[in-house]
Amino acid sequence: MASLTRIIERHIQNLLETTTEESVFLSRKNLSERFGCVPSQINYVIRSRFTPERGYIVESQRGGHGYIRVIRLCLDMPEDRANHVDELVGDTVNEQEIRRILSNLQHRQLISNRERLLIEVATRFQEEMGSSLLDLSPYKRDSLNAELLKRLLRSLVLG
Amino acid sequence: MASLTRIIERHIQNLLETTTEESVFLSRKNLSERFGCVPSQINYVIRSRFTPERGYIVESQRGGHGYIRVIRLCLDMPEDRANHVDELVGDTVNEQEIRRILSNLQHRQLISNRERLLIEVATRFQEEMGSSLLDLSPYKRDSLNAELLKRLLRSLVLG
DNA sequence: TCATTATTGACGAATATTGACCATAACCCT
DNA sequence: AGGGTTATGGTCAATATTCGTCAATAATGA
Structure with missing residues (x-):
């Protein structure tokens, strides 16, 4: 019985692994509807799982056509x-x-x-x-x- | 008469030997109820028996859906x-x-x-x-x- | 007997979930 | 162009659910 947070985390990780881009664009509203939770739960997942410490940076924009963008940090150079x-x-x-x-x-x-x-x-x-x-x-x-x-x-x- | 600590230790080792995974996820609350002890006894078992020096790695998480994960890298050293x-x-x-x-x-x-x-x-x-x-x-x-x-x-x- | 190991419980810390309220950007209609 | 409307996302605090720590006490064994 995995927690919702972990399920959403895995979903976003899958998106990142699937795409060839270094980032994915998410819709907070869509995600919360798909997983049947309040929108702020998405913020919680982002804040707790997709941190710089774990190798991610996040950008977002409010308003019409708003989004949350999750970018994988690239650490190619030693x-x-x-x-x-x-x-x-x-x-x-x-x-x-x-x-x-x-x-x-x-x-x-x-x-x-x-x-x-x-x-x-x-x-x-x-x-x-x-x-x-x-x-x-x-x-x-x-x-x-x-x-x-x-x-x-x-x-x-x-x- | 075997001590509770030893009984719980054996229980966890059995789980590790039974599973095909390299680790098991435990619930401190469940374990303490099953063995009729206080929850912190589980911490004692983990701390005293499943140490890195003996080849185990332990991860845990508090809060909802919390767990204690015991990872065994090798079977006990002969x-x-x-x-x-x-x-x-x-x-x-x-x-x-x-x-x-x-x-x-x-x-x-x-x-x-x-x-x-x-x-x-x-x-x-x-x-x-x-x-x-x-x-x-x-x-x-x-x-x-x-x-x-x-x-x-x-x-x-x-x- | 003394040192080590085991048991207990009170208190503290971390994580997850939810909802009310706030901020911002695009769009549309004068 | 200006201003209201709509559509997004952000923050914060309350609550619930686990697990961790520490110190006191008891039991065991050398």
């Missing part, structure tokens, strides 16, 4: 991917954020599940060392986590 | 395999030995190029932290390296 990684991770990350980032990257097939596992083990080990052995402050641990995570991901994404 | 990893790595390893071990594993096609890269980056980062940030003795650094390397390799069920 350098673009490295920059993307730096933005994703930022200067500090806690364990929860690490899990979320890795989940995203895996769904986008930028890392395999074994690679994800290695990264989780490595960051957990560092977290454990940082808190029990070294008694570092939470902030210091989060910034060390960010540094390690960026190095790991950059090494994959530059190749 | 005892002898784990011992093999321990022998391979030993109690201390320096960078040179790490490279030799990884090279060997890669030639036997037990790890990919990218996986090797991750392990090297992770151990090098720890080495760097250990010497510059915390000024650990070389011996201490080598034993931390060994511990990290063993956890990484065990998670992949190598040996």
Whole structure:
């Protein structure tokens, strides 16, 4: 029993995979009628699933002939991917954020599940060392986590 | 008398062995009702038994249609395999030995190029932290390296 | 006996759904 | 051209539904 949000998400992803274009134009009204929901549910799906963090950008226009356009980010150049990684991770990350980032990257097939596992083990080990052995402050641990995570991901994404 | 934790652990493992998928979706609420325990007991089982170090990845989502997803990358590591990893790595390893071990594993096609890269980056980062940030003795650094390397390799069920 | 592991429950955080009200752009009619 | 009308999409807050965390307590085992 999938949620409506997930169903609509899949629908939009299908459209993106089907087309040869790098974007699709949606009608909020049509979509909400097709899926039997209030229009603002479409906004919720867009806001929660088609974010820059997941590799999308969105444009829209109101009024007559209005639309919502969903564009797939193109990260062909290794350098673009490295920059993307730096933005994703930022200067500090806690364990929860690490899990979320890795989940995203895996769904986008930028890392395999074994690679994800290695990264989780490595960051957990560092977290454990940082808190029990070294008694570092939470902030210091989060910034060390960010540094390690960026190095790991950059090494994959530059190749 | 088997503890509830063990019973629930076995239940989840059975689900994983039964399904043809690489993962199972659980409902915390359902499970806790079925086994007559508080919901947070399910978290305890997951946290203590289905860790990345043991080769599992866990994703979850709160809210409506929430779930806990357990992904198993490999079946549990047999005892002898784990011992093999321990022998391979030993109690201390320096960078040179790490490279030799990884090279060997890669030639036997037990790890990919990218996986090797991750392990090297992770151990090098720890080495760097250990010497510059915390000024650990070389011996201490080598034993931390060994511990990290063993956890990484065990998670992949190598040996 | 002491350390580790297991159990519980109160409280907190995240996600999904819905609807009322707001903002904007195109169209059409003087 | 101007102004009203119509057709879109956007925002925000309320509510419901899950799951997570943390700390206290109990049980187990070495």
